Amino acid sequence: MRGFPVLRMPEDYAASGRRAVRVTLAAAAGFYLFRYGLGQPVAATYALFSAVAVGGLSHIPGSGRQRAATVTRALPVCWLLVAIGTYLSVRTWCAVVGMLLIGFALAFAAVGGPRPAGAAPGLQLLYILPSFPPYDPGSLAERLIGTTTGLMLFVLVETLVLGEPSPPSYRERAAAAALTAAGTSARLSTPPYALTADDLRAAQHSGEELRPLTVPEAERPAGPAVRDRALTDTGLAIRTLLNRLALLPSPPPSPPGPEIVSVLTAVTGLAADTAACLRGGPSPTTSYADLAAARARLSALSADSTASADGGHPASTATRESSATLLRRHAAVLEIADAALTMGPAAALAVHGRRAAVTAAPGRFWYASLRGPSLWWYRIRGHAGQGSVFFQNAVRLALALTAARLVAGVDTLPHGFWAMLATLTLTRTTVDETWSTMRTALTGTFAGALVTAAVLVLVGADTVWYAVALPLWMLFAFTVGPVKGIGWAQGLFTVLVALVFAQLAPPTWHLAEVRMLDVLIGSAIGAVLGLLAWPRGAHDELRRTVADLLRRAAEIVVATSATVAGGPSADDSVPSRPSVVPGHRSLQHAVVLAESAYAQYQSEPTPFGGKGRRAAPRQVDWQASLIAGHHALWGSERLAEPPRHRMGRVAAASVDALGERVAGRMLLVSASLDPGDDTPTASLRPFDPALTELATEPPDAPRLYYATVSWLNALLHDLSRIARVEGASADPGSHPPRG
Structure with missing residues (x-):
């Protein structure tokens, strides 16, 4: 209209x-x-x-x-x-x-x-x-x-x-961002194993270039077809990869181990091959296999880097602190690898369609095997x-x-x-x-x-x-x-x-x-x-869909934390079969509805208050809520895979507590946003994203514990952005750009 x-x-x-x-x-x-x-x-x-x-x-x-x-x-x-x-x-x-x-x-x-x-x-x-x-x-x-x-x-x-x-196509933008990721990863894999301020600005700028608001309408991959869906996933994966690279913890005084360097080097190769693929080249088959192998070696090393609940010798406090630092870095590098392993197959699907030679984990690209009419049916049914x-x-x-x-x-x-x-x-x-x-x-x-x-x-x-x-x-x-x-x-x-x-x-x-x-x-x-008929347009609908998204994300957080803390199950004997946390499909649907409401919201003026005055804008960062939904989905898919070792009792209890606390805060923010809820709007207050449990490191914590904590910490950071500080400058989501 x-x-x-x-x-x-x-x-x-x-x-x-x-x-x-x-x-x-x-x-x-x-x-x-x-x-x-x-x-x-x-x-x-x-x-x-x-x-x-x-x-x-x-x-x-x-x-x-x-x-x-x-x-x-x-x-x-x-x-x-x-x-x-x-x-x-x-x-x-x-x-x-x-x-x-x-x-x-x-x-x-x-x-x-x-x-x-x-x-x-x-x-x-x-x-x-x-x-x-x-x-x-x-x-x-x-x-x-x-x-x-x-x-x-x-x-x-x-x-x-x-x-x-x-204008530059989305594929060209993604290719340029992939090359930036390759350069960033290369710097992290060579002395001094750190990024400069210019590197960080370049990574941030490349990620911003892939945001839908900065891409001309004609170039946005918004269709239901395989290539459009895959190109969307490519952009999300590259943005996640750039963000993870920028947040990689500084190395200890000694150089990082060869396994970490091997993963970062493989990420460099896969990112460069992905850029070439996006510009019409072949699928990054070889570099994808190299990164998968390097990731497996680092994961095996990380799993053996600390004592598990099944045994192990007591360690000194200094040894435990050193091990914890190493495991946190291992977890961060493995998250980088996971983002890159999503980027490669997504780019191959975006360019070559169903003929792409690279395959990812089952369920990651559910649409890859479906025909056009089926994908249109899913899109129509999702919005009907x-x-x-x-x-x-x-x-x-x-x-x-x-x-x-x-x-x-x-x-x-x-x-x-x-x-x-x-x-x-x-x-x-x-x-x-x-x-x-x-x-x-x-x-x-x-x-x-x-x-x-x-x-x-x-x-x-x-x-x-x-x-x-x-x-x-x-x-x-x-x-x-x-x-x-x-x-x-x-x-x-x-x-x-x-x-x-x-x-x-x-x-x-x-x-x-x-x-x-x-x-x-x-x-x-x-x-x-x-x-x-819906006189307020997307204003109320955005609040409702975001509230629903956060409720479903809270369910995912609780279920994933319980799955991680519960250790191996009977299905773990089949390594290729990932555990599936219930509610993934409903959260995906909620993210789609919230994104469409947000897109329309940005084209609408701020609603009028009483006597013709414009209503005061809510200090809500809507895009942070959408990012929280994506983070909940991707992190849950990664962490729900069957672990190699059972998590210790103390670490399992800590993960459960963290998951409950993060889910509880998601529900509080959800209740404050839902226009049909009786919860006072004052409940949407800024808060310190740090939880006391995050500072407690159980002595028996394996790498999986630190990976889970990293994921929950990222979700808390998203939640802290949703609730803006009172008196802060106007939220860009409340005053969308015009034109």
Whole structure:
């Protein structure tokens, strides 16, 4: 429900102007070809509005060639929409039911990623256009010819006219970050075995380059297909690897052992091979095997580095402290290896798909063996409920368009198409934003209607004048409207449609009156539906989904801690079969819903408080909660694998206590965020992430203990970021960037 895309900075006039030139060329060429060259006004109308739909109303991300490719793939869908709209328009009830079903389907297609989401408004318009008089199924061929011509002209000008440089792809960004990780790991494996301040800044910058907010929409791997999912996992793995490398504890005065150096050297090789793979090279098979072998040697050494519950000789305090330092470093290096061992197969899947030669642990890439329809089904099923903002938006818009179609059909509203177009472009995801947009749009439409009436009265039926003015006004409207905002866009578009229809039928000043009435009706319907259907958009939904995510993460923490403390089980005789902690799939689903709500939240303004004042932003770092969900998933998968040795009684009790405490704090933060919970918001307070149990090191603690403590400590750090310090600077999640 983007409506006309709004560019917010004055320097965007150049980009808006280039886009306006392309849309004007495609729309005007098709319109004049059929209207004056071939004498086919129906085809002329469809050629013009098809180009305007995909070029002006849609917001397909990417360069001109990327937009052209998206429109080309959508061409069969456009034919189907025009045909269905033509045949269902004969009866009002058929058109209304069709609008409900197709309107929902097109809006819900946003689950497929930025490109389907950006194209959806234009596709809606292509179904709306044939849903109004004249009800003439016999003109379907002419309508399809006009639609096809308009779309292909758009594809042509997007490809050839005023081309734009394509930004670096996500794969290129990931490759650059992998090379940074390779350099960072290489420095840690050679004297002085430490990173400089420049190294740390480079690692942080490379990780930031992979954050979704810093990646152009067209380059984000947000689709349900194998390659998109794998590329997402590649980015997460590289970011985790860079973070783990930056946090690696300093080595003792003596150089690290050969096993640690061997792991870090293998990480360097795998990261370099991963970068080459992401740039089109082969799968990193050899370097993956080298790292897996080096990790196994270090893990075996770490497991034997301290006495276990099954035996061992008493050690002095100094020996225990030295052993604890060594085991903490072993645990940190093994976490680095695990992140790299996830990165390699993910990159191979992202580039080579199911033909990738590298395989990871079972269950890590569950989607690798599934076909496209199955993956789409999982994505759709995961969002088919009112907990998904994609579902909420689709229901809200489909009901609004259906109501507008019903009013237009029952009342035989003149130019009811404009009422539905107003509903489509002015309905927003929050009621505050819808009302604000409605007021601005009506003001702009009223000004445009006055200009339209004056032009129609002064010019009269001089078709030549309208034909000359149309492309000039179109160029001006599509340049200024997106930059100046929705009021200007609606006012300029009001004059634009008058210039079009004045060439199709004898014009009168009543055309401006009808346009004003239609926009008023369409925007009012959108406002009423926005008030009734999830009026606060993603603001409350984000709190609810994050609270649910933290509750499920708390369950994972408790279950994982119990599994780690419980030692080997009957299934441990099969080394290749990992233990699976219950609740992984539900936590994955919760992370997906929270991420989609967060993405929409960043596009919405802060909700208004009483008397029109903006509500004070909550000091919540929403992204930290999403990172906590990922950390809970990845750490649980790693730690739940069957251990080689049973953990001692004291260490097991300590892990259990730590898990309970971390889970308890997760539940406290969850309760403070849930909008349906009665817990006072004061419970969301900043706290010291250190727990007293973390300072206690049991004398019988094996490497697995320190790995678990490291994981729980990272989760506590995430929780400490979720609750911001009172009086601190505004949270970036509460004031999302614009534009």
